Amino acid sequence: MINLEWYRIFLYTARHRNLTKAALELHITQPSVSYAIKQMEDALELQLFRRLSKGVELTEEGKALLAYVEQSFSTLDSAQKHLHNLKQLHAGEIQIGASDSLIKHLLLPHLNAYHRAYPGIRIRLSHGKTPDLAKRLKEGEIDCAIVHLPLQDPQLHIVPIATLADCFVVGDAFREAASRRLTLQELAELPLLMLSIGSSTRDFVEQWFASKGVSVQPDIELGSVDLLAEFAKLGYGAALISRSFVEEDLRGGSLLALDTEVPLPPRRIGFAIVQGRQLSIAAERFVHMVEAEAEEGNQQD
Template identity: 75%
Template sequence: MMNLEWYRIFLHTARQLNLTKAAQELHITQPSVSYALKQLEEALGLTLFHRLPKGVELTEEGRALLGYVEQSFAVLDSAQKHLQNLKQLSEGEIRIGASDSLIKHLLLPQLNAFHKDYPGIRIRLSHGRTPDITRRLKEGEIDCALVHMPMDDPQLNIRTLAVLEDCFVVGEAYQAHAERPLTAKELAELPLILLSPGSSTRVFVEQWFAARGLTVKPDIELGSIDLLAEFAKLGYGAAFISRSFVQEELRDGKLRELRLEDPLPARSIGFAVRRDRKLSAAAEGFVRMLQDGHGQPRPT
């Protein structure tokens, strides 16, 4: 088995063509250089240097070996520099999964701050519903994920990142319904605009109605938070949406929030990583940024 240090000593000796100078450059003794070269030559079964009265000279076999050794150490140097860049967050990538709405309204401000500090980090985003994002995380396709809680999975380490307050909003056509608190039954009788089936948000609102003995069938099902707000503004009904996602429209009066006799509970958004997998330096840097208090939702 070859000793990498032998080749390092061979390289310095081949460049200096003098054992004493090579030893000084390597900060070792001249006998150590001589011994290492002897070990390498014996292992290869070839003579690499002609020993001269005032130094050494490469043999034909030594010259042939030198080209490969130079290339090998150049590759190792490049690898060390690359790893150092990864450690210093000058290079690398982070793979994050979340729903479109969480990417836009919660994750994007944090990514902007991270990208500003570490422009060399490549950010890969993939979108999907919480169940799909969770599967990708556990299969190693992404490093971390924003997920709707509650979630209890022994494979994941999940901490609360933000708290969202949901509401039903309407446009001008249904503003009269915003004048007084509504019962769940009165709300269920309105045309409802909900996210597509299977999403965590859709499951949450269906469970809220079910807990009050009501089954709802929405008039419009959409896959985008922005479209929910748009259809509500156009007067198609009441859209279920997180208040912080439409704060501008509520402030401008383009949407009105429906008051409920039985208020909706707040929901938590979690930041999830795998328990059994070491994060890359880039992903760890992003997690540290969130843990330092930057992972707060936009003010409502």
């Protein structure tokens, strides 16, 4: 096996065509350069340099080797520069998962702060439901995820980052229902707009009704909170949406919150990573930012 340092000595000798000049730049002695070249030639069983009275010149075999050595050291230099950029957070990549509504209303502020601080980091963002995100986390497809709680999984480290207060909202077509306090049975008899089966919000609302002994069947199933809000505005029925997600619509009057005799319990949102998994420097910094902000928020509460 040929020592990598021999290739470096070969490269500098080829550039300078002089053993002494190569030794000076490499900060080693001239005999050390001469010995390394001799060892390299013996190992390859080829002559790489012709010795001249005032230096050396490459043989044809030496010229052929030089092209590969220059390319290899250029690649190594590029690798070192890239690693430096990764270390300094001038480059890198982070992969994050969340549901559409949580991306818009909870994740985006964190992303904006991170992107402003580290614009060179490439952010890969994908959406999904909490069970799917947990699976992709454990399979290494994403670095971290914002998920609905509770989520019991010993492989995941989860930090609560937000509490959502939900409400049923309707458009002007159901103004009469919004003007009084509704029993759960009256609420269940309204046309209900729900997220598709498998979403944490859908599971939450169905379990809440079931815990009160009320059976419900949605009239319309949709794939996003934004669509739920739009259909509610248009008078298609009542939709369960986190109040903070539609605060502007509620203030403007395009949506009306229903008052129910039995209040909805709050829901918690968590930030999840895999226990003990080594993350990239870029991902580690994002995780630290999110968890630090969550801790600060918890202390203020």
